[in-house]
Amino acid sequence: MTSRTIQGQKNLQKINQASKDGIGGSPLRPDGALKVRGEFAYSSDMWHEDMLWGTALRSPHPRANILGVDVSEALKVPGVYAVLTHEDIPGEKYYGLEIADQPALAIDKVRYHGEAIALVAADHPETARRAVKKIKVEYEVLTPITTEEQCLDPETHGYVHEPHEYKSHAYGNVCHEQKLVSGLGVTDEVRALADVIVSGEYEVGMQDQAFLGPESGLAVPAEDGGVDLYIATQWLHVDRQQMAPVLDLPLEKVRLTLAGVGGAFGGREDLSMQIHACLLALHTGKPVKIVYARDESFFGHVHRHPARMRYEHGATRDGKLVFADCRIVLDGGAYASASPAVVGNAASLGHGPYVIPNVRMHAIALYSNNPSCGAMRGFGAVQAAFGYESQMDRLAEALGMDPVELRQLNAVTQGDFMPTGQEIDAPAPVAELLQRVKDMPLPPPLDLEHPDVRTLPGALSNTSHGEGIVRGVGYSVGIKNVGFSEGFDDYSTARVRLEVIGGEPVAMVHTAMAEVGQGGVTVHAQIARTELGVEQVTIHPANTEVGSAGSTSASRQTYMTGGAVKLAAEAVRHELLERGRHRYGWTQTDLSLVGGKVVSASAGVLISMVDLLGDDAVEQTREHHHRPTVPFDKETGQGFGHVQYTFCANRAVVDVDVELGLVKVVELTAVQDVGKALNPLSVVGQIQGGCTQALGLAVMEEIVVKDGKVRNASFTDYLIPTILDTPPIPVQILELPDPNAPYGLRGVGEAPTVSATPSIVAAIRQATGKALTRIPVRPEHLTDTL
Amino acid sequence: MEFLRPATWDEALAAKAEHPTALPISGGTDVMVEMNFDVHRPSAILDLNRITELAEWSGDGETVRLGAAVPYARIIEELSGPLPGLALAAHTVGSPQIRNRGSVGGNLGAASPAGDSHPALLAAGRDVFVEAESVRGSRLIPIDEFYLGVKRNGLEPDELIRAVRIPVADGPQQFSKIGTRNAMVIAVCAFGFALHPKDGTVGTGIGSAAPTPRRAVEAEEYLRGVLAERGLWESGELLGPEVVRRFGELVKAAASPIDDVRGTAAYRRHALAVMARRTLTWCWNDYRKQIRSAA
Ligand SMILES: Cc1cc2nc3c(=O)[nH]c(=O)nc-3n(C[C@H](O)[C@H](O)[C@H](O)COP(=O)(O)OP(=O)(O)OC[C@H]3O[C@@H](n4cnc5c(N)ncnc54)[C@H](O)[C@@H]3O)c2cc1C
DSSP: OOOOOOOSHHHHHHHHSOOTTSTTSOOOOTTHHHHHHTOOOOGGGOOOTTOEEEEEEEOSSSSEEEEEEEOHHHHHSTTEEEEEOGGGOOSOSEEOSSSOOEESSOOSEEOSTTOEEEEEEESSHHHHHHHHHHOEEEEEEOOOOOSHHHHTOHHHHOOSSOTTTOOSSSBTTEEEEEEEEETTOSOHHHHHTOSEEEEEEEEEOOOOOOOSSOSEEEEEEOTTSOEEEEEOOSBHHHHHHHHHHHHTOOGGGEEEEEOOOOOOTTTTSSOSSHHHHHHHHHHHTSOEEEEOOHHHHHHHSOEEOOEEEEEEEEEOTTSOEEEEEEEEEEEOOSSOTTHHHHHHHHHHHTTOSBOOSEEEEEEEEEOOSSOOEEOOTTTTHHHHHHHHHHHHHHHHHHHTOOHHHHHHHHBOOTTOBOTTSOBOOSOOOHHHHHHHHHHSOOOOOOOSSSOOGGGSTTGGGOOOSSTTEEEEEEEEEEEEEESOOTTOOOOEEEEEEEEEETTEEEEEEEOOBOOSSSOHHHHHHHHHHHHHOOSEEEEOOOBTTSOOOOOSOTTOHHHHHHHHHHHHHHHHHHHHHHHHHHHHOOOOSOEEEETTEEEETTTEEEEEHHHHHTTOOEEEEEEEOOOOOOOOOTTTOOSOOOSEEEEEEEEEEEEEETTTTEEEEEEEEEEEEOSSOSSHHHHHHHHHHHHHHHHHHHHTOOOOEETTEESOOSTTTSOOOOTTTOOOOOEEEEOOOOTTSGGGOOOOSSHHHHHHHHHHHHHHHHHHOOOOOEESOOHHHHHTOO | OEEEOOSSHHHHHHHHHHOTTOEEESSOTTHHHHHHTTSOOOSEEEEOTTOGGGGOEEEOSSEEEEETTOBHHHHHHHSTTTOHHHHHHHHTSSOHHHHHHOBHHHHHHHTOTTOSHHHHHHHTOTTOEEEEEETTEEEEEEHHHHEEETTEESOOTTOEEEEEEEEOOSSOEEEEEEOSSSSSOOOSEEEEEEEETTTTEEEEEEESSSSSOBOOHHHHHHHHHHHHHTTHHHHOOOOOHHHHHHHHHHHHHHOOOOOBTTBOHHHHHHHHHHHHHHHHHHHHHHHHHHHHHHO
């Protein structure tokens, strides 16, 4: 083998040019074209010879005792292979993301509308559905516990989890509680320091993730007595951890492979049909597929916590915040799911990105007989942002100040302390984000003389030809944590392999990261290209053969698993260069891998990677841990609880038909600091998507629950924005590196979902003069016809 | 489940006579959704898609005979002139995919109070007829007698809808629909309005605000009276805010909406009054322009 050295600046320049598809580039998603063409295989498209179809019987009641379940008629239906109840569960009967309080199948009682009671496997989905209808359940229907008042008075209204069954760490019907006090707290003396005090009560409705790909998966029983599950999820390893004890199998016999995920947004953090499909598969010895129908999907996953919030803010005459007092009540529904983390976020981020010398906070999540709520994009922070940003506007009005200036005056910046006592030790350009969003050009003014009906509220529904239309503009900013907080070590693992395939150096990246649309697969390849100087990168299917990649949530995957890929790739590079040094006696310390070659900055190309690798692959596996955090003190909320903070500022321009209460968001501008845009196109996509989901919460998205019953479990009546509701979303990104993060990057996905909703509501308030203390804003709120 | 695919209209009628519980399917945009939701488990499905004449329309200058299966997309493209109210309504239906498949025949078959064709058909005048046919023969059901209850219509079990007969517009027509998003939305409530200068009447239709689509009869009568008494048809004078307001109030009074997940009864009443005022104003302005340019 020879080592040639190419000298000459020109050649070197060419070689030194990093791949345009490395980090900072915008290569397209590998699955993009397939998805657009409808050729991408989602989890619901899977098929296996001899497979059965599973389905669940679900409770029509939000709260009832189960007096008896008779499955005999269902078993008689030809084509039915199994009907299972909780009695057929071989192992543990309860599971849960943080607290194992949810039965895999209802035991003696149901706690929410849609809770699964029994399972059927049959040779055809229709047969399974018919058989489910033949299962006879005798219920003793109880009055559901659904309101805050009822939940907080269990003596009168009862317990969602009786005291002897209660598994969480609070009390009564409270699932989790977090208090926080900073500075002097909020006392009469502190209040007296403020010249102006504003208070308000705010309410957030129950938003749904509304992913398009329903819950689905395929469980295949294995010869070793274990099971292989192909599943659309957000975190393979934590699914397995919850499943194995219920299936009474050791972890290694429960093998998960990621199937095509059709959206997640937090809704796949909890288990849905995973255990059910595996129970049926293990029981029948046949592969079992489960695909939820749309209505079942609305019952089969957790939603965003509805919230009731009370805020009081005090400021000096010149606008400096003096104190904030806040109580946030989140309805967690029947089971804990992610409620503790949601409460933690609400409590620790619930005052927004502002310097407030004196703070008191009390956040709780309730147990109720409403649908369970858990993870959804921006959780805890989204609800609170509607509260504190509404308050900022109220305060600005009370002070006669410009709302953007008021925010800038109080904005946190690097070196400031959060009310938790945590120093913000990375860039926090909150005031600058606001300035930039304010300075972006406004869309052309309304032309009421010659309006284009299609662009007005109502659009082709033809409700206005200009009558009643008023324009409004609103601003907001938000804060979100990145990664899992409060002492959780949510590490990620990556395995990177480098070898010669077809005469070219090819990197293979293997992680268990759930690609749910966020673009991790694109970014992993970019990282491998940059770190290893190769063009060809293969992404191995995500499965449990490699260590955990943590959850695809909390804006953490690029940071955490991207970071692991970087570490593993660096280790591969190190090993390869060591091999070269060892073999060829290179002494240069300025070596890098570029364009498929080993390059010395001073001496030029030393060897091609193909020659250096020969037939030997180099493979390394690394774990990436973020810096440690600690739990918040239960009473004071103090503690270094968060890994990283992220900020986004928005401006919304809306047109409102003030007579009909119809809203058209005309433009929604976003400015966000992303630390480093690994893939600028994806980053803009994330921000635009996050803004759109925030728009949905602002003006239309709500699961309507009455007396514990879901009233709109369909896309006919759970409305999400269409393209006609989605305005242009100009995005400006700032790249101020965070020294603690790989490449200086900042998690991107959630910040706009936190910040954009309040800007839209602020704009509607400006147009209508209405107080608007509840989201989603409905036409009824704008026309006083509730 | 049997799947019947008649090749001709006569075969379809024969099949329906033989299987009166068979569920006809045209565009399938209601049928398939309801089957998916397990609302129907019909013994048989009667596919009308092979019968090409159902997807045709004809006109003699006075009346359009609209085949039951003509999709909304073609109504918008081909019939905006003679049937402006219906075409505006068609514009608001679902998405491009739904407008390519969905039909007025299907809307009538479903007879949902939220169907968008209905207010436009009601407003188009008293001479709108649903042409229902069976092996026993054909009959014309006046549109006012067609809607019997929530998702119930005046068809006999052996009957199919052949076409709808709608008078060609003799004056301006409008249609407005409220939805909580700007496209692809089932009406919270809707309103159709038409001026009929030929016989000096006006037409109205209320959608999604009563168990069936219905006419605002008193509002029609009031306005007909005012237009006649004040000679406004001839003069083309402005109606004045009081007339417009009163008309809106009467439309509102004609509705009997409920509270549901899509909206409150109070909002529906309120919105109907607003839509009534606006559509009346637009139509009257257009009418004034017409007679002034004719003068
Ligand atoms: C996503 C979506 C959005 C929608 N949006 C709207 C909307 O905005 N506004 C609206 O009004 N509707 C809407 N719909 C409902 C539907 O599209 C309309 O009602 C449409 O007019 C139905 O027409 P079709 O040809 O598809 O009917 P089909 O589904 O084929 O049939 C509907 C009913 O009519 C019966 N039927 C059909 N043809 C005949 C016939 N010739 N004789 C007798 N009975 C017959 C069928 O048996 C069935 O009961 C929407 C549907 C979907 C899926």
